Amino acid sequence: MSSLFDQFDVWGAFWMTIKLTALSAVFSLLIGTVVAIMRVSPVPVLRFLGTSYVNIFRNTPLTLIVFFSLLGLWQTLGVELSSQLPVNAFRFAVVGLSIYHAAFVCEALRSGVNTIPLGQAEAARSIGLTFGQTLREVVLPQAFRGAITPLGNTLIALAKNTTVVVTIGVAETAYLMNKVNEDASDQLTNMFLLAALFFVLLTVPIGLLTGRASKRLAVKR
């Protein structure tokens, strides 16, 4: 096991996985919130755009999205996010992960909106709040609190899905495992157990924390 740490940059790979998870979580939350607002808005065109976004990105494999973001956008179409190659691949990985998971964040938020009793929005309207005000002051704050469990599940899936960006050569955990498989295949079992432990340690606390948070924060009815 110790030779694994001597030979390979294990901590670097794990740190990369954490960075990918954290950054993509922030961006997918932002995009997903905007898409969710579009999906519940009174404007038919915006609703249609939001629904299309979800249907397109939820039904496309993440591998394909990540693959396209680097090889399609950068190599073929010449969109560049950084002049340094590894940074460029990393940023495109974040773009791909965020765009894909935003669809699931949107659906999580929509399920949160569904937990709010109809009377709340009716009351908000009856005291004269506009749609924007109703959303901002009444619906969204409760929707986020009601959606903590599905949002947590999306975050867990996101953490596991960061391994997919090995497809475009970002040096994270799956990339490291591929390297161990090629250069030191006798260490592969150790590497797998280590990586499994890492993911258990990464995802189980997210599940526990969001579980506890949703119990404490969800609006009791």
Next chain:
Amino acid sequence: MSAGVLFDAPGPKARMRHRVLGAVGLLLLAAIIGLVVWKFQQQGQFESSKWTPFVHGEIWNSYLVPGLMGTLKAAAISIVLACVLGGLLALGRLSTVKPIRWIASVIVEFFRAVPVLLMMIFSFGMYVKYNVVPSEQAPLAAVVTGLALYNGSVICEVIRSGVDQLPKGQGEAGLSVGLTEAQTLRSIMLPQAVTAMLPSLVSQLVVVLKDTALGYNVLYAELLYSSNDAASNYSNLVPVILVIAVIYIIINYTLTKIAQWIERRIARRGRSAVTGPDTGVGPGGPVGGPDMNANTVAG
């Protein structure tokens, strides 16, 4: 969906505002499409040499159709094995014998926490190293192993939450007519749970289909892998990716619609799995327990 109650039926002023907002949305969309078209134009992506292969058919015969077959084959084998494994694990988790329950729980939790791709890479390495399968079959075996282990655990949880949501009287009735615990589970609870959970099981197919694309990383000749081959042959990466994305979206969207249709049918017969507010989602939300939302996310 409560979205309808968020806003009033629009009056004349609001309708005007909505038209303006809709126009702004369409303009934004047009701007994005315009940008894409401009970029495509700039990089010569509209050249006929990049698109004619799709018309002539040889790209379909030598790359895309075999790739799609590879994807469907891996998905079919995986889903069969995952159902078998999921059923066995569910029997284990619902067993009355404590150690069996405990072992099944550990297996399920482990395979749900570890990314599918890591399982694929690991099993690929193992199969090659110990010659478990003929070397040309190793990629397929690795893909199937990863998918079956992960989705088996998910299916186990789906079945378990289906059993949990059955009325308590079902089990009691079975016991009172003299069946054993195991017989009650097998012949009364499981059939009902599987029926109620059918929509979730069908949507799990979408996850399996999408995740076969992970096989790209263990050199399995599925749709993405063979389209990459095609792209290097015809040097038309972007068109090929767009075409296969459409193929994936059509297949998965159809599966989702089938799942929703089954769900509506079950709901009409009054056997819905959604039993009350404790499912965390209101009517119209996804079926199932608190975990079900994660299942619609690729693992």
